Amino acid sequence: MNLNRHDSASARGGGTARHGARRRRPAGQPPLALIYGLLLAPAAFLITFNYIPALSALYHAFTEWDIGGDSTWVGLANFRALAGDPVFHKSIVNVTKLGVFAFATHLTVPFLVAEMIFHLKSERWSYFCRVAVVLPMVVPGVVTFMLWSYMYSDAGILTELLVRLGLHDWVRGWLSDPKTALWAVAFVGFPFAGGFNVLIYYAGLANIPGSVLEAAELDGLGALGRIARMHIPLVLQQVKLLVVMTMIGVVNGFESIYILTMDGGPGYETTVPGLYMYLNGFSYQRMGLACAIGLLMLLFLLVFTVTLNRFMRTGDYEPET
Numbered sequence: 139m140n141l142n143r144h145d146s147a148s149a150r151g152g153g154t155a156r157h158g159a160r161r162r163r164p165a166g167q168p169p170l171a172l173i174y175g176l177l178l179a180p181a182a183f184l185i186t187f188n189y190i191p192a193l194s195a196l197y198h199a200f201t202e203w204d205i206g207g208d209s210t211w212v213g214l215a216n217f218r219a220l221a222g223d224p225v226f227h228k229s230i231v232n233v234t235k236l237g238v239f240a241f242a243t244h245l246t247v248p249f250l251v252a253e254m255i256f257h258l259k260s261e262r263w264s265y266f267c268r269v270a271v272v273l274p275m276v277v278p279g280v281v282t283f284m285l286w287s288y289m290y291s292d293a294g295i296l297t298e299l300l301v302r303l304g305l306h307d308w309v310r311g312w313l314s315d316p317k318t319a320l321w322a323v324a325f326v327g328f329p330f331a332g333g334f335n336v337l338i339y340y341a342g343l344a345n346i347p348g349s350v351l352e353a354a355e356l357d358g359l360g361a362l363g364r365i366a367r368m369h370i371p372l373v374l375q376q377v378k379l380l381v382v383m384t385m386i387g388v389v390n391g392f393e394s395i396y397i398l399t400m401d402g403g404p405g406y407e408t409t410v411p412g413l414y415m416y417l418n419g420f421s422y423q424r425m426g427l428a429c430a431i432g433l434l435m436l437l438f439l440l441v442f443t444v445t446l447n448r449f450m451r452t453g454d455y456e457p458e459t
Contacts, residue, residue: 233389244330274333
């Protein structure tokens with residue numbers, strides 16, 4: 139009987155000791171109160187400047203509202219107005235054209251550049267090329283767009299080059315001609331070897347196991363065979379990331395168009411939903427309609443991302459050699 143009581147007391151003592159050991163924090167680790175306090179400030183900023191404005195825009199998409207004034211609930215009136223708005227329809231056509239062009243260039247050219255860097259034998263030259271590709275990223279986007287605006291001007295490089303080549307008939311107002319304005323905007327950033335996209339592709343190529351590459355060489359696969367049958371399938375995770383980011387940039391972006399054309403002109407030839415949202419909110423004083431456009435853009439991106447993740451599986455691929 140005494141032995142049993144001793145074992146029971148020892149078990150309780152051991153449990154208490156283990157419980158205390160679980161609660162004991164390692165020496166030198168900051169107290170939990172300080173950790174939670176440091177997390178509280180960024181969380182408050184995130185809620186105040188991200189989530190609250192997003193929820194406000196969601197609500198005001200169903201109202202007639204302008205900044206500084208009272209909002210009036212109008213239900214789906216803003217969406218019905220957009221459904222019959224020819225300018226909004228034109229902006230969707232324009233952004234679709236820009237999106238097709240962006241996917242055709244911003245996903246392929248950086249991959250080719252990354253492949254060329256990846257196949258360099260010299261590590262020094264590989265490092266130099268990566269730095270050269272990334273270096274233009276330090277230039278602010280506004281400066282880049284202003285430089286392209288000058289290039290498209292009457293005294294710009296493009297017009298001057300055509301004049302010197304004697305191609306006077308080809309000279310035109312690149313941003314003022316309805317036939318060329320949208321494509322002039324699309325070609326901003328030529329030759330499209332964007333540093334970020336190149337680095338994403340290069341990181342995917344660099345993570346391909348060496349054993350896989352050696353097996354491909356033993357099987358006699360040439361350079362094109364390795365790219366088609368191994369490299370592309372093994373960087374599909376990077377491709378999916380860049381597809382999502384490219385789509386977000388195409389749908390939400392309007393900075394280049396605003397700087398190059400100011401109002402999406404000539405006419406509405408370069409107007410896109412993002413720019414039309416901005417103009418409605420801050421130029422036409424129709425903030426409720428602008429919020430409705432923003433909500434439609436958000437819903438489209440959500441549906442696109444979910445659909446892409448559903449049908450583009452990238453985690454279970456094994457290369458064939």
